[in-house]
Amino acid sequence: MHPRLRTTGLQAAAVTALLATSLALTSPAAQAADPPAPPSSGAAPSGQTAAMDVPTPAQRILPTPRSLETRKGSLTFDAASVVDVGRHPKRSTLGVADYLADFLRTPTGYDWPVVRGSKAPGRVVLRTGGPASLGTEGYRLDVGTKSVTIEARTSTGLFHGVQTLRQLMPAAVEGHQRAEGTTWSIPRVRVSDSPRYPVRGAMLDVARHFMSVDEVKAYIDAMVPLKLNTFELHLADDQGWRLEIRSWPRLATYGGALETGGTKGGYYTQEQYVDLVAYAKARHITVVPEIDLPGHTNAALSSYAELNCDGKAPAPYTGTDVGFSSLCADKDVTYRFLSDVLGEVAALTPGKYVSIGGDEAHSTTQADYTKMVDAAQKVLRQHGKRMWGWHQTASADPAKKSIAAYWGTTGSKDDIALAQEAARKGQRLVMAPADHAYLDMKYDPTFTYGQDWAAVVPVSDSYAWDPATLVAGVPSSAVAGVLAPVWTETLPDITTVELMAFPRLAGIAQIGWSPRRTHDLEPYLVQLAVQGPRWEAAGVNFYRSPEVAWHRFG
Numbered sequence: 001m002h003p004r005l006r007t008t009g010l011q012a013a014a015v016t017a018l019l020a021t022s023l024a025l026t027s028p029a030a031q032a033a034d035p036p037a038p039p040s041s042g043a044a045p046s047g048q049t050a051a052m053d054v055p056t057p058a059q060r061i062l063p064t065p066r067s068l069e070t071r072k073g074s075l076t077f078d079a080a081s082v083v084d085v086g087r088h089p090k091r092s093t094l095g096v097a098d099y100l101a102d103f104l105r106t107p108t109g110y111d112w113p114v115v116r117g118s119k120a121p122g123r124v125v126l127r128t129g130g131p132a133s134l135g136t137e138g139y140r141l142d143v144g145t146k147s148v149t150i151e152a153r154t155s156t157g158l159f160h161g162v163q164t165l166r167q168l169m170p171a172a173v174e175g176h177q178r179a180e181g182t183t184w185s186i187p188r189v190r191v192s193d194s195p196r197y198p199v200r201g202a203m204l205d206v207a208r209h210f211m212s213v214d215e216v217k218a219y220i221d222a223m224v225p226l227k228l229n230t231f232e233l234h235l236a237d238d239q240g241w242r243l244e245i246r247s248w249p250r251l252a253t254y255g256g257a258l259e260t261g262g263t264k265g266g267y268y269t270q271e272q273y274v275d276l277v278a279y280a281k282a283r284h285i286t287v288v289p290e291i292d293l294p295g296h297t298n299a300a301l302s303s304y305a306e307l308n309c310d311g312k313a314p315a316p317y318t319g320t321d322v323g324f325s326s327l328c329a330d331k332d333v334t335y336r337f338l339s340d341v342l343g344e345v346a347a348l349t350p351g352k353y354v355s356i357g358g359d360e361a362h363s364t365t366q367a368d369y370t371k372m373v374d375a376a377q378k379v380l381r382q383h384g385k386r387m388w389g390w391h392q393t394a395s396a397d398p399a400k401k402s403i404a405a406y407w408g409t410t411g412s413k414d415d416i417a418l419a420q421e422a423a424r425k426g427q428r429l430v431m432a433p434a435d436h437a438y439l440d441m442k443y444d445p446t447f448t449y450g451q452d453w454a455a456v457v458p459v460s461d462s463y464a465w466d467p468a469t470l471v472a473g474v475p476s477s478a479v480a481g482v483l484a485p486v487w488t489e490t491l492p493d494i495t496t497v498e499l500m501a502f503p504r505l506a507g508i509a510q511i512g513w514s515p516r517r518t519h520d521l522e523p524y525l526v527q528l529a530v531q532g533p534r535w536e537a538a539g540v541n542f543y544r545s546p547e548v549a550w551h552r553f554g
């Protein structure tokens with residue numbers, strides 16, 4: 001585990017002129033530390049607020065599992081505890097065991113050796129198996145009096161089971177130092193669990209404000225306990241190009257130099273990108289790189305004059321407008337550019353999807369849009385990848401099983417029509433409704449950070465939707481999952497990104513994972529309250545929304 005990065009309000013204030021006024025009002029730390037207003041639900045009756053509740057297993061596990069039985073008693077780990085992988089473990093099982101042992105060693109101070117067969121009391125047993133119904137991501141977890149057994153058909157299922165085990169442990173397990181004096185007990189439960197949707201994603205925009213490799217890793221780590229499995233990295237936009245492309249080196253060195261507000265940007269070398277992708281993969285998260293085109297391309301257009309229809313490179317752009325830039329459909333060099341860039345990105349990316357964005361191409365005619373999106377898709381196909389794009393890609397000629405990420409708002413007719421077209425053409429939809437799932441939307445109208453063009457989105461609204469019925473005319477069979485984007489025009493660093501993402505990202509994760517029948521706002525707000533001390537221990541910044549009774553569990 002790496003140390004968490006913190007940015008002070010003062011450093012943040014230096015970051016963008018855009019934010020100067022709002023930061024004068026409050027720093028991220030100050031905003032996060034505001035005393036919570038009286039809780040709206042799930043609160044201890046007044047007069048008892050000082051006494052802390054002990055969360056039940058159902059309140060601890062987030063996202064809510066498919067089935068949970070509780071029994072009397074608990075299992076306690078101690079210095080003799082081990083992780084047992086059985087006699088003939090698969091390599092991938094060993095990977096999960098090492099992750100778990102590593103995770104537990106620091107806070108508990110125990111050795112947690114990974115062993116092959118053990119009778120030690122207080123052991124964690126990882127086993128491959130279980131019914132076919134567990135699928136590729138499901139698991140069973142059974143806490144006995146001597147051991148806890150996690151069983152799954154894949155290492156990904158085991159990994160998710162490990163996250164449930166983690167949430168059953170005291171909050172101090174999330175800390176980065178030894179928590180002396182903690183009793184490492186877990187309640188006796190039996191869990192059988194598998195996700196509702198195969199795609200449960202978060203998206204981070206590192207183009208508008210650049211985030212370092214360590215900052216992105218911190219965000220990935222915060223995704224892990226929520227059982228998210230997809231991470232879209234928005235690597236190129238008008239304000240910056242963030243990935244080294246060897247055949248077009250100025251994209252990163254020139255196009256990546258700045259960021260929104262005119263401050264210094266940055267980019268990932270190919271080695272750094274490969275390292276990030278591997279870091280995510282070790283946490284069973286697939287990276288989907290996004291190179292937004294044919295719009296959102298000013299950083300590329302300013303780096304290479306020949307990419308422009310008029311042959312003139314525009315100045316770098318550090319504002320927050322969208323929809324003004326376009327690649328040039330009539331030039332051969334455009335197609336060489338697409339082939340080179342997407343070829344390199346595909347070669348560096350083990351996942352099956354590469355995103356070509358495709359949103360807000362307001363300066364591109366439909367014919368040109370279709371021509372360039374189709375060309376991009378062809379390049380991806382040649383490299384064995386499928387296209388991922390925003391729902392506007394439905395207006396081109398998307399291949400079946402490509403992904404259309406829907407970011408429309410309730411009642412936006414054009415977007416709904418495109419989502420229906422996507423389903424008709426055989427695309428799979430990943431739901432990212434901007435008025436619920438956009439984590440850069442403000443929590444309330446006066447919130448310092450974020451935007452409000454789609455909606456103001458309090459915690460309860462971010463949880464108030466169902467992917468299966470979101471868009472009329474899109475059959476639920478066409479829905480592959482959910483996606484929660486964080487756009488960073490107003491977010492200078494990972495601290496402010498986390499403030500916007502947490503706790504709302506947890507709700508999107510729960511919508512993507514948990515059976516619909518378990519969807520219920522009141523218990524969800526209590527689940528969030530349980531996560532509060534855990535995020536604090538882990539060093540994840542979050543917004544103490546007045547909708548949640550944070551004080552209840554510490």
Ligand code: TNX
Pocket residue numbers: 322359360390407438440451487488489
């Ligand atoms: C719309 S959503 C955009 C982004 C902005 C975002 C701000 C989408 C696919 N495009 O370019 O950053 O709104 O909320």
